[in-house]
Amino acid sequence: MSIGTLPESPIPMLSSISACRAWRQDAFDQKKTVGLVPTMGALHDGHLSLVRRSLHENDLTVVSIFVNPAQFAPHEDLGTYPRTLPGDLEQLTRQQVTVSHDVRTPSAVFLPGIQDMYPSGIHQDVALQKGTFVEVKGYSHQMEGASRPHFFRGVATIVTKLFNVVQPTNAYFGQKDIQQALLLRRMCRDLLLPHPDPDHLHIIPTKRDPLDGLALSSRNAYLSAEERSVANTLYKALQAAESEWTAGKAKDASIRAAEDLAAGAVKEAVVRGIEMRLDYIEMNNANTFEVLDGQSQRQPVGGEPVVLSGAVWVGKTRLIDNIVLG
Numbered sequence: 001m002s003i004g005t006l007p008e009s010p011i012p013m014l015s016s017i018s019a020c021r022a023w024r025q026d027a028f029d030q031k032k033t034v035g036l037v038p039t040m041g042a043l044h045d046g047h048l049s050l051v052r053r054s055l056h057e058n059d060l061t062v063v064s065i066f067v068n069p070a071q072f073a074p075h076e077d078l079g080t081y082p083r084t085l086p087g088d089l090e091q092l093t094r095q096q097v098t099v100s101h102d103v104r105t106p107s108a109v110f111l112p113g114i115q116d117m118y119p120s121g122i123h124q125d126v127a128l129q130k131g132t133f134v135e136v137k138g139y140s141h142q143m144e145g146a147s148r149p150h151f152f153r154g155v156a157t158i159v160t161k162l163f164n165v166v167q168p169t170n171a172y173f174g175q176k177d178i179q180q181a182l183l184l185r186r187m188c189r190d191l192l193l194p195h196p197d198p199d200h201l202h203i204i205p206t207k208r209d210p211l212d213g214l215a216l217s218s219r220n221a222y223l224s225a226e227e228r229s230v231a232n233t234l235y236k237a238l239q240a241a242e243s244e245w246t247a248g249k250a251k252d253a254s255i256r257a258a259e260d261l262a263a264g265a266v267k268e269a270v271v272r273g274i275e276m277r278l279d280y281i282e283m284n285n286a287n288t289f290e291v292l293d294g295q296s297q298r299q300p301v302g303g304e305p306v307v308l309s310g311a312v313w314v315g316k317t318r319l320i321d322n323i324v325l326g
């Protein structure tokens with residue numbers, strides 16, 4: 001089933017599962033490596049950095065654009081999520097890298113429809129869902145999963161389907177959504193997926209606004225100019241915690257430094273008529289996702305990596321960010 005009229009683009013558009021499978025079979029036949037960059041569209045330079053990395057590392061690169069209903073709770077922003085396909089295609093057309101005289105551009109855009117991806121149908125309310133879903137148990141309820149309990153089930157399910165159709169040699173995810181990327185790597189391992197194998201699921205550093213450090217995100221498009229001016233509060237708060245932690249302070253003290261910075265910024269924002277609220281800032285073990293004990297301190301040698309992450313509401317927009325420590 002196709003998704004309707006598509007804009008013109010020099011990049012081939014695969015709008016059905018069968019077209020994508022046929023494209024992939026050609027690549028297998030020609031022994032070409034394939035990189036997959038899964039997205040929900042509304043592309044920005046963060047996405048494009050993943051695309052460029054894939055272009056460097058693969059003969060062919062396919063970008064999927066699919067706004068996945070299953071990862072949005074009924075009260076979330078599925079209806080208003082930015083959909084900017086013509087602009088997305090234009091940006092993709094401009095991506096080009098040269099690898100040993102081989103000029104590479106994105107090879108295809110995969111644009112499945114909802115019926116394609118959910119043949120049994122899809123309800124946003126988990127209690128009403130029917131059909132087959134993928135859950136990464138024990139790793140989906142912490143950090144982002146604490147605020148969005150439905151989220152990782154929806155992500156793991158759709159990414160399994162994308163992997164089953166595209167069978168990528170390599171897949172690319174952003175560090176901005178660090179828990180998502182680590183959880184998906186675990187999923188590849190647990191499900192013994194050959195395409196990609198866990199070592200070929202790559203996590204690419206977060207692209208930020210060079211002026212104020214705000215992590216690029218499709219949802220930044222929701223921000224008014226006033227809201228945008230305070231949106232880097234979360235990153236500044238995370239940096240405050242990072243510098244306390246690096247100086248040898250315990251987790252509780254480090255998080256307090258972040259919360260104090262955020263509280264000051266929230267007060268100033270309120271005076272300017274901007275609504276802002278910290279959702280959470282936490283430190284978790286990067287392997288188990290479990291919350292660190294309050295007295296934990298940085299281990300200069302041999303310590304396990306720690307994810308310092310958080311979320312902030314700026315007006316009606318929820319933004320996330322993280323820094324990996326160690």
Ligand SMILES: Nc1ncnc2c1ncn2[C@@H]1O[C@H](COP(=O)(O)OP(=O)(O)OP(=O)(O)O)[C@@H](O)[C@H]1O
Nearest residue numbers: 039040041046173174176177206207216217218219
């Ligand atoms: N600033 C960024 N730097 C690097 N990768 C990013 C960045 N933002 C998003 N990505 C990655 O791009 C992929 C697609 O993400 P998605 O389409 O959800 O965009 P997004 O900007 O994260 O959107 P949202 O605002 O919904 O969180 C994900 O792997 C995500 O981690």
Ligand SMILES: CC(C)(CO)[C@@H](O)C(=O)[O-]
Nearest residue numbers: 038039040068155158177
């Ligand atoms: C991985 C993903 C494309 C699955 O819908 C989405 O969660 C995203 O864009 O980060």
Ligand code: BAL
Nearest residue numbers: 040071072151177180
């Ligand atoms: N990049 C994460 C997608 C989401 O928030 O739904």
